[in-house]
Amino acid sequence: MINPFSLESKTIFVTGASSGIGKAIAIECSKMGAKVIISGRNEERLKETLSNLKGDNHEFVLADLSSKDDLIALHNRLPVLDGLVNCAGLTKVAPFAFATRESFEEVMNVNFFAPTELTRLLVKSKKISKNGSIVFISSVSGVYCSAVASSIYSSSKGAVNGLVKGVALDLAPRGIRVNSVNPGMIDTDIFSDSAITQDQLNEDMKRYPLGRYGKPEEVAYAVIYLLSDASSWTTGSNILIDGGYTLI
Amino acid sequence: MQIEEFVDNFANQFDDTDASEITTNTIFKELDEWSSLTALTVIAMCDEEYSVKVTGDDIKNTETVEDLFNLVKSRK
Numbered sequence: 001m002i003n004p005f006s007l008e009s010k011t012i013f014v015t016g017a018s019s020g021i022g023k024a025i026a027i028e029c030s031k032m033g034a035k036v037i038i039s040g041r042n043e044e045r046l047k048e049t050l051s052n053l054k055g056d057n058h059e060f061v062l063a064d065l066s067s068k069d070d071l072i073a074l075h076n077r078l079p080v081l082d083g084l085v086n087c088a089g090l091t092k093v094a095p096f097a098f099a100t101r102e103s104f105e106e107v108m109n110v111n112f113f114a115p116t117e118l119t120r121l122l123v124k125s126k127k128i129s130k131n132g133s134i135v136f137i138s139s140v141s142g143v144y145c146s147a148v149a150s151s152i153y154s155s156s157k158g159a160v161n162g163l164v165k166g167v168a169l170d171l172a173p174r175g176i177r178v179n180s181v182n183p184g185m186i187d188t189d190i191f192s193d194s195a196i197t198q199d200q201l202n203e204d205m206k207r208y209p210l211g212r213y214g215k216p217e218e219v220a221y222a223v224i225y226l227l228s229d230a231s232s233w234t235t236g237s238n239i240l241i242d243g244g245y246t247l248i
Numbered sequence: 249m250q251i252e253e254f255v256d257n258f259a260n261q262f263d264d265t266d267a268s269e270i271t272t273n274t275i276f277k278e279l280d281e282w283s284s285l286t287a288l289t290v291i292a293m294c295d296e297e298y299s300v301k302v303t304g305d306d307i308k309n310t311e312t313v314e315d316l317f318n319l320v321k322s323r324k
Contacts, residue, residue: 095285098292149288195291197304200284 004230008033012227013081015065015115016088018045020188021137023052024216025085025223030054032224037081039063039074040088065114075121082129083227084122086115087137091153093195099152111156116163123171131175133227134167136160137219138180143238144246149195157182161238168236177235181222184242186214209244249298249324254317257297261289272314277307294320 012029016022018040026038030053039061040046046060063074065088089111092103115136122128141147142154143161161180168178185204205213222239225231240246251272259270265281276282276290287307294302300323302316310316 093288094292095289098289098296148285195288195302195304197308199308200304 005224005228006033007083007224007227010082010227011035011037011079012083012085013037013039013078014085014087015039015063015118016137017049017060018042020190021183021186021216021219022085022087023049024220025087025137027052027054028217028220028224029083029085029227030058032228034083034227037061037078039065065118066109071114071118072121075118075125075127078122078127080127080129081122081132083133083135084119084128085135085137085223085227086119088114089137089156089190091150091190091194093149093191094152095149096151104152104155107152107156108159111153112159112163115160119167123176128171128174128176131232132177133231134171134176134178135223135226136164136178136180137223138164138182138238140182140184140240140242140246143182144240144242164238165236172235177226177231179226179231179234179236180238181219181226182238182240182242183214183219184208184245186216186219188216207245207248208242209247212243214241214243249317249321251314251317254320255313257293258290258313258316261286261293270313272312272317274313275311276313276316277311290316298324300324 007029012034014022014026017026017038026036026049030036036053036058038049041064043062050060061074061077063070092107094103138160139157141150142157146154164178164180171178219241222241259267262281265279291302294300298320300320306319310319
């Protein structure tokens with residue numbers, strides 16, 4: 001029986017794979033039979049992700065996506081891909097009155113400009129195979145809702161969602177599908193050096209109908225669907241993985 | 249770094265609380281207007297005015313405006 005969700009004989013590249021959602025995506029893709037290439041800024045944590053991948057032949061690349069040189073070197077290094085997962089991202093918590101141009105630029109550079117440019121370079125050099133799949137990890141924030149002091153993050157994800165719609169149209173003639181996964185709050189370190197406390201996160205968890213934050217692999221499973229042949233007719237869409245948060 | 253100026257900067261982050269209600273001895277989390285948003289605004293103010301990073305746990309562990317002033321001053 002052929003598994004429509006299999007990623008056998010597909011080469012998938014995942015950014016932001018040294019931690020959080022990116023790490024889970026890389027691991028789950030490897031379990032579905034993909035050859036996985038991962039990137040991040042932290043060599044030690046990338047190697048740790050690599051050691052958790054199932055199968056052999058996977059690779060890692062050190063790259064800081066906010067550096068133009070790193071981005072170009074990364075692009076040159078990558079082979080033809082069947083799947084690209086743009087997962088690297090950060091957040092900056094700031095009440096809007098304090099959301100300076102610099103703060104916006106820092107977040108937009110990593111969350112929007114870097115994945116956009118990387119994707120563009122790969123598309124231009126035909127390094128995304130026909131019928132390939134491009135996935136952007138977006139958020140409920142900036143698309144379905146926002147949160148206090150999240151205007152910067154919301155803006156970046158709103159931009160990503162708009163991008164997905166436009167790029168999906170442009171690449172449809174090549175059979176390349178472009179979609180986003182929009183998670184609610186997931187158990188990761190995204191807030192580790194921030195103004196938000198664990199107590200506040202514990203309180204926030206109660207606002208989810210399913211009673212908890214999401215696990216990184218729960219986002220990864222949606223990515224697998226989008227990378228596999230099962231989603232051959234799905235493009236320009238957002239998959240909502242939010243524990244029911246946006247229902248209320 | 250002056251405490252009077254700090255108290256002014258702190259008080260400026262409030263919209264509905266008169267500046268006269270906020271002094272060095274004010275237990276700021278007991279102010280009517282105190283919320284998670286005012287907490288984030290105070291944190292952002294400390295970063296912008298004094299280039300000092302204050303965390304949510306720091307806010308949790310300080311009581312008076314003076315306590316917070318001392319914390320910020322110690323990190324300058």
